[in-house]
Amino acid sequence: MKSIVFFLALLLASTFIYSQDLSRKITILAEHMPLEQLIGEIEEKGDVNFSYSPQSFPSDLSFSINAEDKSIKYILKKVFRKNGIKYDIVENHIVLRSSGESDPEGGEADPYSGQHYTISGYLKEKASGEVLIGAHVYDKESYTGTTTNAYGFYSLTLPGGAHQIVFSFIGYQPVEMSILLNKDMKIHQEMKETLLTMKEVEIVGRTENPFYLNDQISEFRFSSKTLSKLPGITGDKDIIKSLQVIPGIESFGDGSSLFFVRGGSSDQNLILVDEVPLYNASHLFGFLSVISPDAISDMEVFKGDFPVKYGNRLSSVVDIKTKDGNKKRFGFGGNLGPYTSTLYIEGPLVKDKSSFYLGGRYSTLQWLSNLYYKNQNVKVGFFDLNAKLNFKLNDRNRLFGTFYIGNDQLERKTYSAITTYGISWNNVLGTLRWNHVFNKKLFSNTTFYVTRYQYL
Structure with a gap:
C-alpha cells in the first residue's frame, strides 16, 4: 500500500500555511456515489x-449522505471518518489517507515515484489584467522552469509530489506557492507591481543594463514600464529612437528615427506590430516613429540569430506587442506637447472577460510651419490611430483584433500659379488572432492579417 505521509511532513515544514474554510455550508445529496465524484462535488460547491x-482506496468505494445546508467540516466527518478515512488540512489542501497507511519509514514506496504532471496557465498584471510576456515560472528546489510566451501562457512539467513554485517578472513582486502535485493543474496567477524606496544614489564606473537581456546575447526586451521611463524630445517619447541605446544599433545621425544594425541598411530591418509587417515606421521623414508609446505593452529586439518564425531578415527584427486594454476598470490618459498631442482610453467590455484599447495621436506642428513659412500656405502634419479588442471566450480560446492607421501629409499651395503640390504616405494594418490551448503542452496561435503602405 502506498503512503502519502512523507509528503505531509514536507508540506507541514513549509513557511506558507493556509487553512481551508471548513465552516462554509453546502448541500450534498449522494447515494452510492464513487469517491472521485463525491470529492469533485465537494470541491465545486x-x-x-x-x-x-x-x-490508497478500493476502486469500488462509494458513499451515501443526505446533508442539506451543512458545514464542510460536518460532511467530512460524516462521510470520511465514519468510513475509516483520515483527513488532514495541509497547506491549501484537504489531504485524504486510509486508516491503514503507515509511516514512510516503514519502507513503502513513494506514491508519486515515476509520475509527472503539468501545471499551466496565464500570468497577468493584477491592476489591469494585461498578460505578462517573458515572465519566469520555476520550481524553487530543482530550479526547473519556463517563461510565458507572447500571450502570457506557460506550461511546466514536474515530478509528482510537493513543490514550491515561484512566479517572477522584472518590476513585479515575486509570488511563491506551495502545491502538492498529484494531477495536472491550471494556475492563473496575477502579480502586483513592485514599489521601490531609494535610500541613496551610488555613482559607479559601470552601469547595469536597464533592459531585459535574454540568454541569447542578441535579444533585448523592453517592457511597457521601461518604455515609459525613457527620455523624449520635449516630452514626446519615441520607441524606435530608444533602440539606439542597444550596442550595435545606430541612427543615421540626422536626428531621425531611422536606424541601421551592424552596417546594414534601414530596409533590412523587419518591424512587426502584433505580428503584422510595418513597411514605413516613421512620421515626418523619420522625425518620429509611427507607433505611440502609450499603446505598447512589450517590445522585443533581435540583432541576429532570429527565431525561424521571423524569416530571414538580414539585420534585425523588432517585434512590438500592443496593449490589450484594462480588463478591470476604465481609464484614460493623454499628452499635450509642442509637436504632438495624444489621447487614449481603455477598459473592460465585460469585466475580466473582454477589453478594448483606443488611442490616437495628432501632430501640432502647424504653428511651426506658420512661423517659418510666413505668408505661404504650407501644411505639414500627421495622425495615427490604434485600436484593439480582446475577448476571452473560455479557458481554452481567446480572440484579439487589432487595427492601425497612420497618415503623413506635406502640402504647399502656390498662389501665383494657383497650383498645389505635396507628398503624403500612409500605413494601414489589421489583424485577427485566435489563441487555442489544445492541452497542457500544446498551444497554438492563428493569425489573419492585412497590411498596406501607400506613398503618394
Whole structure:
C-alpha cells in the first residue's frame, strides 16, 4: 500500500500555511456515489481542494449522505471518518489517507515515484489584467522552469509530489506557492507591481543594463514600464529612437528615427506590430516613429540569430506587442506637447472577460510651419490611430483584433500659379488572432492579417 505521509511532513515544514474554510455550508445529496465524484462535488460547491492517492482506496468505494445546508467540516466527518478515512488540512489542501497507511519509514514506496504532471496557465498584471510576456515560472528546489510566451501562457512539467513554485517578472513582486502535485493543474496567477524606496544614489564606473537581456546575447526586451521611463524630445517619447541605446544599433545621425544594425541598411530591418509587417515606421521623414508609446505593452529586439518564425531578415527584427486594454476598470490618459498631442482610453467590455484599447495621436506642428513659412500656405502634419479588442471566450480560446492607421501629409499651395503640390504616405494594418490551448503542452496561435503602405 502506498503512503502519502512523507509528503505531509514536507508540506507541514513549509513557511506558507493556509487553512481551508471548513465552516462554509453546502448541500450534498449522494447515494452510492464513487469517491472521485463525491470529492469533485465537494470541491465545486465548497471551493476547497483535495489531495489523495487513488491507489490508497478500493476502486469500488462509494458513499451515501443526505446533508442539506451543512458545514464542510460536518460532511467530512460524516462521510470520511465514519468510513475509516483520515483527513488532514495541509497547506491549501484537504489531504485524504486510509486508516491503514503507515509511516514512510516503514519502507513503502513513494506514491508519486515515476509520475509527472503539468501545471499551466496565464500570468497577468493584477491592476489591469494585461498578460505578462517573458515572465519566469520555476520550481524553487530543482530550479526547473519556463517563461510565458507572447500571450502570457506557460506550461511546466514536474515530478509528482510537493513543490514550491515561484512566479517572477522584472518590476513585479515575486509570488511563491506551495502545491502538492498529484494531477495536472491550471494556475492563473496575477502579480502586483513592485514599489521601490531609494535610500541613496551610488555613482559607479559601470552601469547595469536597464533592459531585459535574454540568454541569447542578441535579444533585448523592453517592457511597457521601461518604455515609459525613457527620455523624449520635449516630452514626446519615441520607441524606435530608444533602440539606439542597444550596442550595435545606430541612427543615421540626422536626428531621425531611422536606424541601421551592424552596417546594414534601414530596409533590412523587419518591424512587426502584433505580428503584422510595418513597411514605413516613421512620421515626418523619420522625425518620429509611427507607433505611440502609450499603446505598447512589450517590445522585443533581435540583432541576429532570429527565431525561424521571423524569416530571414538580414539585420534585425523588432517585434512590438500592443496593449490589450484594462480588463478591470476604465481609464484614460493623454499628452499635450509642442509637436504632438495624444489621447487614449481603455477598459473592460465585460469585466475580466473582454477589453478594448483606443488611442490616437495628432501632430501640432502647424504653428511651426506658420512661423517659418510666413505668408505661404504650407501644411505639414500627421495622425495615427490604434485600436484593439480582446475577448476571452473560455479557458481554452481567446480572440484579439487589432487595427492601425497612420497618415503623413506635406502640402504647399502656390498662389501665383494657383497650383498645389505635396507628398503624403500612409500605413494601414489589421489583424485577427485566435489563441487555442489544445492541452497542457500544446498551444497554438492563428493569425489573419492585412497590411498596406501607400506613398503618394
